[in-house]
Amino acid sequence: MSEPWWWTDGLSVGPAGLALDGTPLEALARAHGTPLYATGAPTIRRRLAELRQALAATGRPSAIHYAMKANRFRPLLETIRAEGDIGIDAASPAEVALALEVGFRPDQVSVTAGMLSDRDLRTLVAQGVHLNLDTRSVIRRYAAIPGHRRAIGLRLDPAVATSWGGEARLAYGNSKFGVLPNEIEDVAALAKAMGLTVDTLHVHPGWGLPDSAAPALAAVFARMASLASALPSVRTVDVGGGLGWRHREADRPLQPAAWSALLTEAFGDTALRIACEPGTFVAAPAGVLIVEVNTVEVRGGKTWIGVDAGHNVNVYAAHYGIPHAIVPVDRPLAEPEIEVEIAGNINEANDVFARGCPLPAVREGDLLAFLPAGAYGASMASNHCLRGTFAEVLIR
Numbered sequence: 001m002s003e004p005w006w007w008t009d010g011l012s013v014g015p016a017g018l019a020l021d022g023t024p025l026e027a028l029a030r031a032h033g034t035p036l037y038a039t040g041a042p043t044i045r046r047r048l049a050e051l052r053q054a055l056a057a058t059g060r061p062s063a064i065h066y067a068m069k070a071n072r073f074r075p076l077l078e079t080i081r082a083e084g085d086i087g088i089d090a091a092s093p094a095e096v097a098l099a100l101e102v103g104f105r106p107d108q109v110s111v112t113a114g115m116l117s118d119r120d121l122r123t124l125v126a127q128g129v130h131l132n133l134d135t136r137s138v139i140r141r142y143a144a145i146p147g148h149r150r151a152i153g154l155r156l157d158p159a160v161a162t163s164w165g166g167e168a169r170l171a172y173g174n175s176k177f178g179v180l181p182n183e184i185e186d187v188a189a190l191a192k193a194m195g196l197t198v199d200t201l202h203v204h205p206g207w208g209l210p211d212s213a214a215p216a217l218a219a220v221f222a223r224m225a226s227l228a229s230a231l232p233s234v235r236t237v238d239v240g241g242g243l244g245w246r247h248r249e250a251d252r253p254l255q256p257a258a259w260s261a262l263l264t265e266a267f268g269d270t271a272l273r274i275a276c277e278p279g280t281f282v283a284a285p286a287g288v289l290i291v292e293v294n295t296v297e298v299r300g301g302k303t304w305i306g307v308d309a310g311h312n313v314n315v316y317a318a319h320y321g322i323p324h325a326i327v328p329v330d331r332p333l334a335e336p337e338i339e340v341e342i343a344g345n346i347n348e349a350n351d352v353f354a355r356g357c358p359l360p361a362v363r364e365g366d367l368l369a370f371l372p373a374g375a376y377g378a379s380m381a382s383n384h385c386l387r388g389t390f391a392e393v394l395i396r
């Protein structure tokens, strides 16, 4: 079989159609109902193994903190917890609480969150976790809370815009996040004056980094290495997330080996520990969204396919303009016969998953698979139109 562009190592096709980590998805969807997010634990473990290998190749000590905002389905978090050496990157006190409930220790949880309130800070201090902070305001307020940890990280604005498809909504440089590089030393001095020690320099460069982002990333990492040498209390550089997967045939995501080479170039000769916070790379390929076709209607020369999920169940197309590969679950490799518009069931004109999408002939009652859908799908779902119900299953 020649593999289509959206193929991953967790997928297979048998007589029952598309399977994820060996489990046929049609039967799973019929058993649990649609919309269904199916996630494969073996794929999660393979992705973590790949990242471990990429980090080991740098020759530096390293740490992986899974960014649970990507997918906080409890059985998935338990799978990651069972690995033993993987921590959590949390974005809110509630995420920390869930991580602790699942069994992560406070010293395995690192928080990188913006615009924290005093109430947030009091909760995070009580939770005993490490924070990466990014404003003078939050540093002052954190230092005033009794019982806070002494060591903090500083989040750096990457100051370059890199992201999937050059999409500004997914780039973090010059955005609301992070201390500007030329202000880091002043902010570190403020932290010191407040009795805090800056042990980590943090950056999150952007979502869905393409391989063409390598030069920009090299510059960001080189700047971090130089700032770390100017700040002797820094022991860890945390390079955030950003590795991703193909959402279009033309996508060329930055590969772990290339990322590892960039890290080695910048930090290989330092005494720094390298931490990272992958979300998409770990969770995206492990998840498939399955929806049922309820409407096939030819209107104005176009074939509209209506499905039983909307942009509230998966925001990618409506919110970011990011497509998914969409294939019939029972015939995922069948040759396309028509181009269709695929619409969700929310009362908004932008609730359209795909336009001009090539598909084999589709009937009402068929199941469609959206891939890759394991990251920022279920975790970003809302209850718009009271249609927030979907099933989630972990394939063990």
Ligand SMILES: Cc1ncc(COP(=O)(O)O)c(C=O)c1O
Pocket: 067, 070, 089, 112, 204, 206, 207, 208, 240, 241, 242, 243, 277, 278, 279, 280, 281, 375
């Ligand atoms: C601070 C931080 N770390 C890590 C991540 C995870 O990023 P990704 O899903 O691109 O791996 C994000 C995503 O928004 C983030 O904001």
